[in-house]
Amino acid sequence: MPQLNLPLPLARAVLHPVFRVMLNKTLPFSVQRALMDLGAPLQRAPRGTHYEKVRLGGRPAERVTLGPATDSATLLYLHGGGYTVGSPATHRALAGYLARETGCPVQVLDYRLAPEHPFPAALDDAEAAFLELIAFGYKPERIAVGGDSAGGGLALALAIRLRDKHGLTPAALGLIAPWGDPNEIPERTRDLVINKPWSRACAAAYLGAGDGLDTGYAPLLADLHGLPPTYVQADKSELLHDQCTRLTAKLRAAGVETRFTETEGLWHVSQLQASLVAPAEGITRELGEFLRQALRPAQTRSIG
Template sequence: MNTSSEADFLRALYQSWTDRIAANPNLTIADLRSLFDEWHQPTLEPEGVTYKSDVVAGVESIWALPVGADSSKVILYTHGGGFAVGSAASHRKLAGHLAKQLGVTAVIIDYRRAPEYPFPAQLEDATAVYHELLARGYQAQNITTSGDSAGGNLAIATVLKLRDDGIALPGSVIALSPWLDMEHIGKTLEANHATDALVSKAVLQGMSGMFLGETVSRTNPLTNPLKADYRGFPRLYVAVGSLETLLDNATDLAQISKAAGGDVTLSVVDGMQHVFPILAGRAREADAELSRIAKWFKSA
């Protein structure tokens, strides 16, 4: 099936970022954050969803509240952006669409970002919000951790840290185009270099350098979840586009999780770019993927 013309909106946006970054090699981190806050543009506003600003466990956050949603269930959403850019605002609409499809609420968190706050600040913020959700009365099984790209890493690493700490785990995990490999050794990093309009090895090296600094191991399971043990892990849904350099991060995760006896669903969508569900409301491919996620979620 040919990809829709609407799906090209995301490729064009990514290519514009790549071109602007290449033309201006001295962009500051503040410049990059302004650039990546355009990430909201592909997503059309979901109908019937309201939003509320909040501070959860000291972390600035935005709640997405679909009309008629089950308020006892919540998605803890961590945005993408290499742990350094992106924001709750740039991903608010995507999380709103996801929450609406699942029939639940969502809280999108503005975790601390690198390089000012390297690992483990992001993980500390995400786990603190999880603990606060428990304190507010949410049952662990009614919490879903979800995120895209670096936020997909965080959605998984949060669960690994909770398990290490003996805390009740969320009922499910949804990872969209997760960036997991901090060693940058995946084969599709080269094989899909020509088709991925945004994510290159050079970009990942820069982002991981800011995130990890000089001392944190690139094989620590909490920074590189491909090195983790997935025994006892919650139900896991992984979505990825076939054109991505990070394709094998997703496929390897699914393989590792299945080998550990995990309940994992992998969705590889042909012709799609990094975090293609952010085209929600605009492109049929994104809406179809969210529908598949909702069907999976409700089948538990």
């Protein structure tokens, strides 16, 4: 059970004004980042979670563990935030829950953010991190890649780059409401968390002078054949639900083993509030179980 089980209507009422203030196009990204880091401690990790600052692929990162953890497998986690905000600090609690469920270290990468570092900086950092994990001794099939929102899109783009450039396949992808195509303009103005003006500003900042049709920027446009078993979750109320539905259909058409979980009554990346809301903890546990099974040794794996 979560450390504090708020009723869903109360949780939504509390979070709505927080996100309206924090993810606001009129605020400089530096201010948004500071606000997110300031509020991060309110999202509590499971008791016993340990954080260690490390370097990965030339970038700062946090290695998150909880209790005895196998060193033969790991999860590379790419945080969300529209490629402009977010950090290992904002995702410590979620990483703690995933470390608990997988029994593996979770490596949360502090990849470079736009607009200071537009595409493909984040993807280059994610690629370098994955390759360094291999250099550390992890086998590619014992490294899962996860991410939420923009981080979910980045995880998908990373898997495509690893396939095309290196002939490598991770153990699995765990995607929470992945932003697979930042070119798309939502029909609605907002959901509980995301609003259209902010998301458009993030998309422009990340693209910079790049090509919007580059599949590293918009991996939903790519050929998805040969990708590893993939978990996708989205709430029916969120702006990215349609993208997630189409991504799932395209993955399945490409022969990728795919699990799609649609929730109703939660919100965009509610897994960040797993310590506050029981249904959010439930879907976080589901993602962790999917990744745990994928990270088992080949002779005992139950998926893939």
